[in-house]
Amino acid sequence: MDSDLARAPGPRPAPVRWEPVAICPDTGARAGIMHTPHGDVETPAFMPVGTQATVKAMTPEELETIGAQIILGNTYHLHLRPGADLVAEAGGLHAFAHWNHPILTDSGGFQVFSLCERNQISDDGVTFRSHIDGSRHFLSPEGATDIQNKLGADIMMAFDQCAPYPSDHAYAAEAADRTYRWVQRCLGAHRRPHDQALFGIVQGSVFPDLRRRGAEQISGLDLPGVAIGGLSVGEPKPQMYDILDLTVPLLPRDRPHYLMGVGSPDCLVEGIQRGIDLFDCVLQTRMARNGTAITRRGKVVVRNAAYARDFTPLDPDCQCYTCTNYTRAYIHHLIKADEILGLRLVTWHNLAFTVDLMGQARRAIIGGRYASWKREFLSGYEVFGGKEGPPAWEERRRRSGGTGREA
Amino acid sequence: MDSDLARAPGPRPAPVRWEPVAICPDTGARAGIMHTPHGDVETPAFMPVGTQATVKAMTPEELETIGAQIILGNTYHLHLRPGADLVAEAGGLHAFAHWNHPILTDSGGFQVFSLCERNQISDDGVTFRSHIDGSRHFLSPEGATDIQNKLGADIMMAFDQCAPYPSDHAYAAEAADRTYRWVQRCLGAHRRPHDQALFGIVQGSVFPDLRRRGAEQISGLDLPGVAIGGLSVGEPKPQMYDILDLTVPLLPRDRPHYLMGVGSPDCLVEGIQRGIDLFDCVLQTRMARNGTAITRRGKVVVRNAAYARDFTPLDPDCQCYTCTNYTRAYIHHLIKADEILGLRLVTWHNLAFTVDLMGQARRAIIGGRYASWKREFLSGYEVFGGKEGPPAWEERRRRSGGTGREA
Numbered sequence: 001m002d003s004d005l006a007r008a009p010g011p012r013p014a015p016v017r018w019e020p021v022a023i024c025p026d027t028g029a030r031a032g033i034m035h036t037p038h039g040d041v042e043t044p045a046f047m048p049v050g051t052q053a054t055v056k057a058m059t060p061e062e063l064e065t066i067g068a069q070i071i072l073g074n075t076y077h078l079h080l081r082p083g084a085d086l087v088a089e090a091g092g093l094h095a096f097a098h099w100n101h102p103i104l105t106d107s108g109g110f111q112v113f114s115l116c117e118r119n120q121i122s123d124d125g126v127t128f129r130s131h132i133d134g135s136r137h138f139l140s141p142e143g144a145t146d147i148q149n150k151l152g153a154d155i156m157m158a159f160d161q162c163a164p165y166p167s168d169h170a171y172a173a174e175a176a177d178r179t180y181r182w183v184q185r186c187l188g189a190h191r192r193p194h195d196q197a198l199f200g201i202v203q204g205s206v207f208p209d210l211r212r213r214g215a216e217q218i219s220g221l222d223l224p225g226v227a228i229g230g231l232s233v234g235e236p237k238p239q240m241y242d243i244l245d246l247t248v249p250l251l252p253r254d255r256p257h258y259l260m261g262v263g264s265p266d267c268l269v270e271g272i273q274r275g276i277d278l279f280d281c282v283l284q285t286r287m288a289r290n291g292t293a294i295t296r297r298g299k300v301v302v303r304n305a306a307y308a309r310d311f312t313p314l315d316p317d318c319q320c321y322t323c324t325n326y327t328r329a330y331i332h333h334l335i336k337a338d339e340i341l342g343l344r345l346v347t348w349h350n351l352a353f354t355v356d357l358m359g360q361a362r363r364a365i366i367g368g369r370y371a372s373w374k375r376e377f378l379s380g381y382e383v384f385g386g387k388e389g390p391p392a393w394e395e396r397r398r399r400s401g402g403t404g405r406e407a
Numbered sequence: 408m409d410s411d412l413a414r415a416p417g418p419r420p421a422p423v424r425w426e427p428v429a430i431c432p433d434t435g436a437r438a439g440i441m442h443t444p445h446g447d448v449e450t451p452a453f454m455p456v457g458t459q460a461t462v463k464a465m466t467p468e469e470l471e472t473i474g475a476q477i478i479l480g481n482t483y484h485l486h487l488r489p490g491a492d493l494v495a496e497a498g499g500l501h502a503f504a505h506w507n508h509p510i511l512t513d514s515g516g517f518q519v520f521s522l523c524e525r526n527q528i529s530d531d532g533v534t535f536r537s538h539i540d541g542s543r544h545f546l547s548p549e550g551a552t553d554i555q556n557k558l559g560a561d562i563m564m565a566f567d568q569c570a571p572y573p574s575d576h577a578y579a580a581e582a583a584d585r586t587y588r589w590v591q592r593c594l595g596a597h598r599r600p601h602d603q604a605l606f607g608i609v610q611g612s613v614f615p616d617l618r619r620r621g622a623e624q625i626s627g628l629d630l631p632g633v634a635i636g637g638l639s640v641g642e643p644k645p646q647m648y649d650i651l652d653l654t655v656p657l658l659p660r661d662r663p664h665y666l667m668g669v670g671s672p673d674c675l676v677e678g679i680q681r682g683i684d685l686f687d688c689v690l691q692t693r694m695a696r697n698g699t700a701i702t703r704r705g706k707v708v709v710r711n712a713a714y715a716r717d718f719t720p721l722d723p724d725c726q727c728y729t730c731t732n733y734t735r736a737y738i739h740h741l742i743k744a745d746e747i748l749g750l751r752l753v754t755w756h757n758l759a760f761t762v763d764l765m766g767q768a769r770r771a772i773i774g775g776r777y778a779s780w781k782r783e784f785l786s787g788y789e790v791f792g793g794k795e796g797p798p799a800w801e802e803r804r805r806r807s808g809g810t811g812r813e814a
């Protein structure tokens with residue numbers, strides 16, 4: 001095999017490599033191609049979230065149809081159910097879920113801190129209780145790495161400690177430092193560096209000094225990719241953008257940059273402008289299940305009675321399957337009648353819209369006109385769900401039945 | 408247009424015509440083609456049930472893929488939500504639901520007698536309370552016909568009174584006689600005889616004399632199709648077969664014969680043998696939502712723990728999308744995790760299996776070997792859910808949250 005031959009003369013090539021295609025001359029926006037063992041991903045890219053080995057309500061073929069090139073799986077959820085050993089027995093997550101394209105798995109760190117009550121954190125790892133049955137579990141950098149090696153995703157994330165918002169400086173510093181110690185243990189435990197790439201995560205909450213130090217530390221590890229975690233957890237959006245402004249320039253320029261858990265259209269275009277290549281978010285699928293479409297103009301709560309006799313598409317500017325074939329009135333009816341097709345159609349649209357938006361952004365970067373494209377997009381788009389009045393972490397968890405991040 | 412030209416010289420042709428293709432030499436099984444304004448239906452045919460203007464969990468394209476040629480809509484449900492006027496405004500049920508193939512709508516009679524508490528029956532019609540919000544409604548032969556004219560299905564059903572099982576002879580006779588009076592009022596109220604066919608229904612419970620009289624009465628009306636209602640409502644299967652044995656031969660031989668609400672594989676092949684051309688049932692979609700697959704060998708309760716590590720398809724003999732691409736272990740996981748894809752995949756299989764079974768039966772009839780094909784099929788198939796110990800009507804309603812017939 002090629003990869004075996006390549007090992008002989010020098011260091012083995014990383015299983016995931018990011019190749020630049022174009023850099024916007026006016027902003028930091030980057031277009032590229034990320035090569036992975038299961039195929040290429042054109043960046044910037046949005047990763048639909050497949051928490052439990054399925055992107056909610058979608059088949060793999062439908063994801064292909066909308067142009068999704070990579071999906072995300074959640075280590076925490078898959079560890080608890082059906083278990084990594086069963087997934088390995090099935091041939092890994094790709095075979096289990098019938099998705100033969102790139103997959104990224106997170107580390108479970110975010111979930112054990114946000115989904116689980118009464119977790120106990122030490123340098124060893126985290127003891128937590130399952131949100132499914134209350135059973136007690138322990139997750140460590142080594143354990144999270146082992147699980148991810150069994151799942152077999154193209155990209156694995158280092159086990160990290162995500163500080164809630166707001167946190168004080170001392171707590172955020174401790175979490176960021178622990179995250180750095182843990183990524184090194186993940187590297188030591190990683191059994192499949194030849195075909196799975198381990199990405200590190202920069203934490204540090206909203207504190208510039210912590211973010212700077214984290215970015216420099218992670219950059220020293222020569223990882224195939226780096227992520228920014230601990231944002232979009234309740235802080236105001238301008239503060240998130242400030243943190244990106246100072247953090248991204250400190251990351252390796254030749255590696256993919258992944259902004260975790262971010263996916264509203266305005267945040268996507270702002271993140272791209274600041275040099276982010278990869279995003280994931282449950283917003284698209286979760287809003288769909290609540291009967292809300294994300295459109296070129298902002299959100300459309302098609303569940304509302306106002307749409308009962310609206311015989312236009314969810315988004316007149318959209319060419320997706322849903323918008324080509326169905327009216328708001330029909331989808332409104334389906335949602336009111338609790339019909340599965342209703343949330344299927346809105347999910348389809350929300351994901352197709354978002355993936356298409358990333359494609360538009362990429363073409364704008366390649367065309368050297370990202371700044372003007374972004375201005376044009378935002379001028380016609382009404383931002384929703386702004387975090388200018390930031391709800392507290394706990395309040396967000398209560399309202400969403402989770403963290404706002406994981407489906 | 409052809410149909411206008413055709414009107415001039417003589418009576419206008421019926422909008423729905425059934426054309427025989429082959430009759431089995433050993434049984435009464437018939438293969439044919441039913442011509443409708445929205446295309447042809449090869450019979451015998453199974454009609455997936457789209458109660459609320461959607462076959463639960465399926466898109467129209469998926470129904471096309473599995474080979475479904477006609478679907479059923481429920482007048483009762485669509486009348487209550489979203490309302491026939493809204494559907495008419497959308498261009499009719501075909502346009503509203505993005506299904507440009509044949510549709511049959513029932514009359515609502517079955518539902519007002521089975522889903523609704525405290526209904527009041529008179530010769531005028533039925534006063535009932537909505538199962539959605541308890542609001543009071545009145546449905547008559549004229550009203551049901553008007554609603555169905557607005558929905559615009561290719562085939563409409565006459566408003567009938569379905570006697571529960573068990574009923575005494577006097578009650579069953581009253582219901583059967585009323586059903587006959589009502590079909591004549593439906594005919595009088597029918598505003599679209601040129602492009603919608605009105606089928607009549609034979610009632611009579613399990614009483615041979617009532618079934619005989621009903622069949623003879625309905626045959627005298629020269630309707631484009633006839634249905635047998637009031638079976639599969641709790642009576643033992645052998646009793647249902649006996650009623651078919653005596654009723655079907657009394658129906659017009661050149662019209663399609665529709666056995667309402669019947670759809671388990673063994674009942675389908677027995678019904679076909681007795682000269683039935685059309686079937687509908689919610690069994691396939693409802694069992695799917697309960698995590699149970701219908702296979703060549705009988706039912707597979709994939710929700711059960713026994714399938715957690717079973718890496719074979721739902722039905723190894725099936726070529727459908729689900730069985731080609733997914734394992735029982737994966738589907739089991741999806742169902743346990745309450746993932747929509749789980750019930751989508753089982754629904755797909757159950758409908759594909761059933762539609763395929765009808766195709767096999769049709770080919771066997773055309774090949775002159777229906778009796779042997781049926782014997783062979785039943786020898787490898789374990790019957791489930793038999794009604795040999797018939798649950799009472801009320802008991803069935805309580806258990807299913809409905810009638811066992813409507814999704």
